[in-house]
Structure formats: structure tokens, C-alpha cells
Amino acid sequence: MVSILLISLLYLGIMLIAAKISEEIFRRIGLVTFVGPILMGILLGNGVFGVIQINEIISFITSLGIIFLLFLAGAEEFDVENRPNANIFLAVILESIIPFSVVLVALYVVDSKDSLILVAPLAMSSAGPLSRMLMDVEISENRISNLIFQQVILIEIIFVILFAIFLRTGKILITIIEIFLVFAFTIMFGGTLAKILEKIEYYFKAREIEFASLIAIILIIGYLSELYKFNSAISAFFLGILLKNYLKDRPELLERLHAFTYGFFEPLFFLGIGLYVTKLNIIIILFGLLFFSLIIASKFLAGFISSRVVKIDGKINGIATSVKGGVDSSLLLTSLTLGYINEFMYSFSILAISLSALIAPLLFQMSYKARKKISESKRVKLSQEVIKLQIKPLYVTCQENLRSVISKISERGVRGIVVVNYENKPLGYVSIQTLLEIDPELYENTKACDVLLEEVPIEYDNVKIIDLLRKFRETEKPVIAIVNKEGVLVTTVYERELARFLISL
Template identity: 40%
Template sequence: LAAYLLFHGYLQAIVAGSIIGMSSAGPLARLLMDTGLTRSDEGSAIFTEVVLIEISAVILFAFLYDLAGKPITPLSIAFIAAQLTLTVAATVLFGRYLLPKPKILEKVESHIQAREGVFAVMVAAILILGFAGQIVGFNSAIVALFLGIFLRRFFESRPVVSEKLQAFTYGFFEPLFFAGLGLYFVRITLQLVPATLTVFAVGLGSSVLLGFTLSKLYGVEPLRNAFGVSVKGGVDSALLVTALTASIGVKLINHFEYSAVALGIALIALSAPLLFRLRTPIISVKRPSGEKRILRKQLENLSAKEVAQTLPTVSARIDEPLREAARRCWDQDARGAVVVDQDNRPVATLILRDTISMSETELDTLKVYEAPLAQAVIVPEHEPALRLAALFRESGVPIIAVVDSEGKLVGTVLEREILRRILKTIEE
């Protein structure tokens, strides 16, 4: 109703209303992480609500966007609905079944002898599927969100790739995106102020009301849930730009309306996290004991190269027979080996348990690169030993490759060796 009073058109009102009333999962995820609620039941419930709200709003926007400027008939409505359904189905199929099941990314890791191979494939998949979604009016950000959800477990076991993707996103794409949003603003005048405040009040008020209602269904503290589902981010701004720049024969929104809605959303994006923090419990942080501080200090002063030089290197050439590599792991009591290319650069990790179920014929005929391989976890030679312990916990791999300034292998570190080093330090 408020959007209709502002924009004086039912189609424009519904489009603007779907954008104003939506939530954003990305900023909420960071907010939950900052407040220590990421792994809590309440945090999971709030995040689930926001994802459902965001996806529903984007689907509604895409439907209205495709419908605008066309004769509204049962056939046109059915055709647009079928398009959107196929887009969602294709994204789900690719993200949930085609990538993880046949282990496409694992094969990329083993066959493309470059550490950036998986990262490049992920960026390409996001861009290509996002472009495909844009063709049918589906927002590319939600396509990327689907892929992120389906590949969450893959990234959990590969913290290095996850860190690269996040750095690329927040360090490159996000600044460019938000810089582009300002290009469409009109000059700020007194007429813009009441429209902005109206959008702010209506957007925050409707989200808070929805959050209160959903809190009973999800069993979350009402105010915390209300402010959690009010969080705004980049997807709603992306939809605004799409509505403004649409070339479909119908003006969905003009520059003044765009500016009012964008500023109103910005105010909500600033205020909702602050209000959420007021309802967030204080997460107590335990201070490490004196012994732990001493242990941490000693491990920080110890480099990865110093640890690796005291241990035998467990590695396998990518083109050597699989049986020889597996036997080397057995002989050195290692649960895995670092796979290196012809230039002695780590490209993957051979995990011994993956070879146990293989037949004798497979062990005799396959090369290392033909076996199931995991991502190589690589650290520079001057990396603190304390970081190695964290990498073992985050990645789940049994062995870490230590490389020099040229990226060549200088040694390996097994998980048990770090544990032995910790125990030795404790005894001392």
C-alpha cells in the first residue's frame, strides 16, 4: 500500500514492495558470525527464514519482471512460471548433483595441474549460471546463493579455496558493485527526504512484524528474530538496478523512486544490525591459561619448514604408478601423500583410505592422477607451526605441503607430527 502511494501504479508498487520487504542472507551470515550465533539453533533458524524470504522475493520479482509489458493471459503466466521453474531446477541440478556427485571439482584438482583450477571453475560456474538466470529474469545473486548452499560441504573441507573466493568477492566485486549503485542516484533534495523516510519506516516495520510472526513458528526470541530478518544487503540493490534499467517497454521505476528506495534500504541496512546486536547475548571468551599461552608462543616461533625438515617427506609424482605411491604411504605410516607435478609443485593430495577399496588390477594399472585425489593444502615455508594445527582442523587432510618461494615442495607435515610437537612442548 505504501509503495502504491509512492509510485502510483500497481505493477510498480508490487515490484518495489517485493524489494523493500525482502531480506539478505549474506549480511546476516556475517552478522551471525560476528555475534557468535552461527552454529547456534537460533542462528540457524534465523538464517533459514532469511534465505526463504530472499528467494521468494527474487522469484516474485523475476515473475513480475517477465510479465511486465506483456499481455496478461493464462498462457503467458504459465510460460513465465515454467521458465523460472526450469531455471531453479537447472541450478539445483548443477549445484547439488552434477558438481558433487561425479566429483567434477575433484577431477579438476587432479587433472589441471594448477592450484587455481578449482577456484577458476567455481568463478566460471557462478558467472555462467548467473548469466543464464539473467536471461530469464532471474537474479544472478540468487543463482550464486544456490550454488554456495549446495557446495558448502565442499568448501568446508577446502578452506584455502573458500578464503580465495571470499577475498575475490569482498575485495573486488563488492566494491565495484556498490560504486555502481551510486551512478543512478538523483540529486538529494527536500522532496527525497520524506520518500526515503517512508521507505525506511515501512520496510523496517514490515520486516519486524514478519519477524515477530515467524518467531513463534521457529522458536526464536521475538525481537532478535524480528531484527534478524530485517537485515538488508546487495541483492535488493541489484534488483533495484534491474528494475531501473529494464528495457521491456514498461517503466518499472524511475531515478527518483530508485534513489528513495535505495536510501531507505541503506538506512535499514545500517540500523537493523545495530538493533540485532542489542538483543544478542554476550558471548563469553575464555582466556587461555599460562601453559596455553606458552605453548602458543612456542608454536608461533616455530616455522613450517623447521617442522618439515625433521620429518621424512611423503610425496608422490602425479604420473607414477598408484601402487608405488600407496606402498610409500604404508611404509612411512602416513595416511596420505602430497602429489607433485614434474616441477615438484604440489597439485593434490592422495589419501590412503581412498585406495583401500580398489582392486589389485586398479592398483597395478592406474597412475596417481587417475585415482581419487583431494585438494593439496599448501603453506609457505615460513608459516608458523600454529597455523598448521588450524589447517589440519579446518581441511581434514592428513598431510600438508610446505613450499618455498617458487612454490616447490620442500617438505611435508603429517597431522600426528604436529600433535607430537605439542605434547613434547607440554612435557618440556
């Protein structure tokens, strides 16, 4: 008889390989990648073939995946500094009430027990998949994308809070007080917790101490939450919000957390979602299609109506605010593992969410005409001027502090940033290596020009792409500044970003 430990090692190996293969398949055919592992999990689990069986170890690893994914969702998706206006709040109210009401009524009609606990994951939107979708269609930094993202972030937060309340319907007042205290703690002691981590970095020089300390805090907070009957995954979400600025100042730490979470936990988590699906039958499939239709229709209607408030095209707003497949999947699995819903309810719900996650981005791409088939005449040519690529410049002024510098570097995922003077002329660039050598406590009061600037290669705006590629090889610099005849910065070019444009060659 093979022990549970040995068989779990085999299962985990199969799950990782299968998840990554299915991700790649979905990527190549232009579909949302994380749905691939979910469908693979359905095939490998009891849903179809029954090759992999859920056990205590697999369940534990999946639970850890939920915690770390929600921590990163809080740290990266929810921007506490981005304050929406009154129109956004009004739109969000509409976009929450309409899907909530439609899904709740539908659950009552089909006589699903614990309808409230299912409403949150089914009716909410997900900011993680939305951000990836906006980047895919190359509108992730314009006005439309910002307004859409603000709406979805607030919808996600509202339903996360509702889910926490619905988990303890018998103690609603206590749960609301707890959530209020979590927010109060976030505002009052966020900086204190970050400083504790900074002190640990300063006094302890053991290898990877900052990474180990962060993981330890996430796990300990999760334990304390469960001890006091508060969901550990929801606590991880709020903890991510709490440590948002701390992680922004440490892109290398965030990168290691990404590798830890997205390289190991995320593929296992999404494939694990599929493993929990019970044996598929016509009833589960029909229920999944029914709720998929209701979700898409109600969320599109809500987004279409609210588009008049936020002044965005109705079709675009309706589809974009219907995106699902991130935190909602985590909440659904949490409700199953805690025993609030049965396998049947979980199975048709995850099918509905997966279908929504697949269809909404495809509809959005069609509506926005983002997936352009590049004609031969519009292909990027090595002989054309780089300015025609219309690359968005990335730079900081001399007076901006290092917190702003590292924030911009982190957002774009680059290894350095150009610094300009009051005339907008490039002076040099600040590298990630330079920032890592400076105490993070000094970021707030240190200006960009107070640190050692490295020489930045400069080219005029008529430079050709082929010449720019040669310049990158010769200088081995991460960025080149493009200026006009007066020496004023026009744009900045990074080697990796330039490579993306050349894919169409």
C-alpha cells in the same frame, strides 16, 4: 579529451580506495561496514558532489559484481541440506506476507509505477548481513541463531523467486516453469557439473585451471540466461546452490573466489550502488525515511508475531529477521539497470535499505546485550586457565568421512582439525595440506583415520593462557587439544581464536 577507458581506470582506482577507507571508518565506529561504501558512492556520484560519473565500463564492472556476489550468496548462505520444520515454514509465510502487503500498499498510495518489482528488494531480509551480525554478537552457532537463520534464508529465497517472476509479469507461467526447471537441474545435475569441474582439474594441469574453469562457467551461464531472457544474477545465485558441495570440498578455491569477489568486486559494487543515486533532495530523503520506517515496523511486527511459532523471544526474532543490505541491494540495482524503475524510485529505496542495514544490527545488539563493555574484573588475563574462556571444541571422530572433515574446517576457517577415537581421546589432527593431496572424489568413502594424522599438541584443562601461547610458538601447530585428567578431549584451541580473546587485554 580523455578516453572513456583512461577515465574509467582512474574512477575504479578512486572507487576501490574510497570504498575500503569508508569500510574501515564504519568498522571502527561499530557500524555495518558495507553501508560505508554506499554512502561514499552517494557523496562521490551525482547524489552530492558528482566527482565520478557512471559510464559503460563502470556499469559493466558493477554488473559483474552483482553476478559474483549472488553466486557466493547461493554457495554459502543457502543450505540445501538444512531442512526446516513446519513451524519455520509457518513463520516464514507470516514474515513474507506482512512486509510484502505493507510495502505494496505504500507503493500504490505514493503512486509508484512498477510497484511489484520494488516490493521484493524492499520487503525481503538478507542472510549475508545476518550471519555477520550473529558472529559479531557471538551467537552464530546456538539454537536461537539457527532458527533465525533458517527463517531469513527462506525469506530471501522466496523474494528472489518473486523478483524473477516480477521481472516478467507478462510471462509469469513461463518464468515459474523456468525456475522449477532450475531447481530440478540443481537436484538432478548438481553432482554432474561438479564432476565435470573435477575432471578438468584432473586432466588439465595449467596454472589456476580450477579457478579459471569456475569463473568461465559462471560467466557462460550468465550469458545463456540473458540469451533466453532469464536474469544472469538470479542464475548465478542458483548456480552457487548447485556448486555448494563442490566448493565446500575445496576451501582453497573458495578462498581465492572470496579474494576475487570481496577484494575487488564487492567494494566496487557497494560504492557503485551509491553512484546510481540521483541528486538528493528533500523528497527523496522523506520517501527514504518513510519506507525505512515501514520496512522496519512491518518486518519487526511479522517477526514478533511469528516468534510464538518458533519459540524465540519476540523482540530478538523481530529485529533479527529485519536485517537487510545484501541480496536486496543487488536486486534493486538490477531493476534499475534493466530499466524497470527510474532513478527516483531507486534512490529512495536504496536509502531505506541502507538505513535498515544500519539500524537493525544496532537494535539487535542492544536487545541481546551482545556488545558487552567488559569490566576490568572480567578481562582476559594471561595467567588464567584457558578452560575459562569456554571455547567451543572442534573435532571429528575416526568414522567421519573427509567430506565431513573439510566441511567443519571450512565452517570454522581453520587449518586443521583434531581427530578423536570412540572414547573421545585425541589421536592427532588432519591438516588442510593433507586434504589437498587427496583426490576430492575419494572424500565420500575415506574415513578421517584412513589418512595420515599429524601429531597434535595436548595440554590439560588447567593449562594457563600464557603457557598455551608458548606452546604455539614452540610447536608451530595450528591447534592444541585440551584434555581432562582421563585424557578425554574437553576443547580445542586455535591460535587465531585465542588471539581474539586477548584483544580485550
